[in-house]
Amino acid sequence: MALDNPWWILVAAGVALVAIAAGLFWRRAPRAGAGAPVARAERIRGMESVRRAARIRAAGLAAVCVLGVAGILVGGAIAAKPMSVQRVTPENHNRDVMLCLDVSGSMSDVDIEILDVFDELLDDFQGERIGLTIFNASPVQVFPLTDDYGFVRTHLQSLRDSIDWGTSTGEVPEHWVGTLDGPGSSLIGDGLAACALRFDRVGEDRSRSIILATDNELEGAAIMTLAQSADYAARNNIRVFALNPIQDASPLSDDLVQAAESTGGKAYALRGETTVGDIVAEVEKQDAAVTQQNERVVWTDAPAPWIAGLCAAVGALLIVLWRVRA
Numbered sequence: 001m002a003l004d005n006p007w008w009i010l011v012a013a014g015v016a017l018v019a020i021a022a023g024l025f026w027r028r029a030p031r032a033g034a035g036a037p038v039a040r041a042e043r044i045r046g047m048e049s050v051r052r053a054a055r056i057r058a059a060g061l062a063a064v065c066v067l068g069v070a071g072i073l074v075g076g077a078i079a080a081k082p083m084s085v086q087r088v089t090p091e092n093h094n095r096d097v098m099l100c101l102d103v104s105g106s107m108s109d110v111d112i113e114i115l116d117v118f119d120e121l122l123d124d125f126q127g128e129r130i131g132l133t134i135f136n137a138s139p140v141q142v143f144p145l146t147d148d149y150g151f152v153r154t155h156l157q158s159l160r161d162s163i164d165w166g167t168s169t170g171e172v173p174e175h176w177v178g179t180l181d182g183p184g185s186s187l188i189g190d191g192l193a194a195c196a197l198r199f200d201r202v203g204e205d206r207s208r209s210i211i212l213a214t215d216n217e218l219e220g221a222a223i224m225t226l227a228q229s230a231d232y233a234a235r236n237n238i239r240v241f242a243l244n245p246i247q248d249a250s251p252l253s254d255d256l257v258q259a260a261e262s263t264g265g266k267a268y269a270l271r272g273e274t275t276v277g278d279i280v281a282e283v284e285k286q287d288a289a290v291t292q293q294n295e296r297v298v299w300t301d302a303p304a305p306w307i308a309g310l311c312a313a314v315g316a317l318l319i320v321l322w323r324v325r326a
Helices: 007-028 041-045 048-079 105-124 149-169 188-196 226-235 251-262 276-290 304-325
Strands: 082-088 095-102 129-135 139-146 207-213 238-244 266-269 296-301
Touching: 007 048, 048 304, 095 105, 095 188, 105 149, 105 207, 105 276, 129 149, 129 188, 139 149, 139 188, 188 207, 188 226, 226 238, 226 251, 238 251, 251 266
Parallel strands: 095 129, 095 207, 207 238, 238 266
Antiparallel strands: 082 296, 129 139
């Protein structure tokens, strides 16, 4: 507990001393017409009932003085603005996460799982911004970085339904519109570059991550190579976390691992019991570690105990005054 204006305590103490001195002076000062001659007054004062009444009155007057002084001092403490001090580590809500999904046919099951996981994570997000870009032969932005989670959830579900519908019917799904504008498929370099270019607020201190889901089985000539796109992401402090359902010892898988690690991220293989949820939880943990803020000292007003004490003192004072007068 600390006081923002401690000099108010001195003011209150001075007022209390003046009040006590004034009371003593008033008690000792001669008063004209005070008292009246009473025969055998000493016998009356010697009566047990009179002495008991005198003791009760003296105790009541003493209580009035004590409660009055306590009320003045507590009022001074309230005026001094009591503060509580806490050391806190602020929560971090300055993360931007771009989902970058390869929507070629071989990635359908993984994409659905990723979309389901992020739909569940939205319940715990508070200020993080989420974006979604999909790619195959060409990239398409589904929605930009936003913290409008109702908007995000609607589009995640729409994309999931489109992927699921196309998988079950064998027809051309809606989400492929715009992603087939060019020769080839799974052009990962172009897809990663398009995702990295979607980050805004360059001047702000924000954690920027790309969750890239691809099997890296590209066909055709891309405008940007995977290494070039990863280099651009690294130069702009964007970390890439790659999810590869068929990661193995092939050169293509090695390229994806090297690209992710060059940005400060990591490549994960979806094998055995490893799930997308496990990987995304790991990515979230790494993000939180990167953006962890320093401990801060927080000062907040804490007058409540003092106000309660003042109310108690005033209430007790009124009761004692009533009893003394009675």
